[in-house]
Amino acid sequence: MSNRAEPINVLGEPLQDCSRDPLTGFFRDGCCNTASDDQGSHTVCALMTAEFLDFSRQRGNDLSTPRPQFGFPGLQPGDQWCLCAARWAEALRAGCAPRVVLEATHQAALEYATLDELRAHASHTLH
Numbered sequence: 001m002s003n004r005a006e007p008i009n010v011l012g013e014p015l016q017d018c019s020r021d022p023l024t025g026f027f028r029d030g031c032c033n034t035a036s037d038d039q040g041s042h043t044v045c046a047l048m049t050a051e052f053l054d055f056s057r058q059r060g061n062d063l064s065t066p067r068p069q070f071g072f073p074g075l076q077p078g079d080q081w082c083l084c085a086a087r088w089a090e091a092l093r094a095g096c097a098p099r100v101v102l103e104a105t106h107q108a109a110l111e112y113a114t115l116d117e118l119r120a121h122a123s124h125t126l127h
Contacts, residue, residue, distance in 0.1 A: 099123035
């Protein structure tokens with residue numbers, strides 16, 4: 001039994017799952033939950049695009065290449081994934097931020113982006 005508080009999304013509601021296939025999240029539980037040891041704040045549930053995956057690779061974080069030794073399948077356009085909030089905000093400034101599933105985006109993401117910015121990129125896709 002966990003003693004963590006019920007995680008809340010950016011809408012002030014219970015946090016929904018982001019993706020179980022591929023299995024995402026800092027805790028690899030399908031949810032964009034976070035904790036003090038999640039220094040990357042993997043809190044934004046985003047719908048991957050080819051443009052964003054290329055952007056991330058160019059910035060030194062190749063999310064497309066499978067890394068079986070880490071249980072990482074590699075991401076493809078259309079996959080939902082818990083992104084580092086700072087990377088999403090960086091992509092926003094560069095004009096290539098992927099769509100966001102607000103119901104599955106942890107409220108901690110609001111430390112990096114405003115609710116209006118997130119809403120402007122909202123997707124209504126929940127897997």
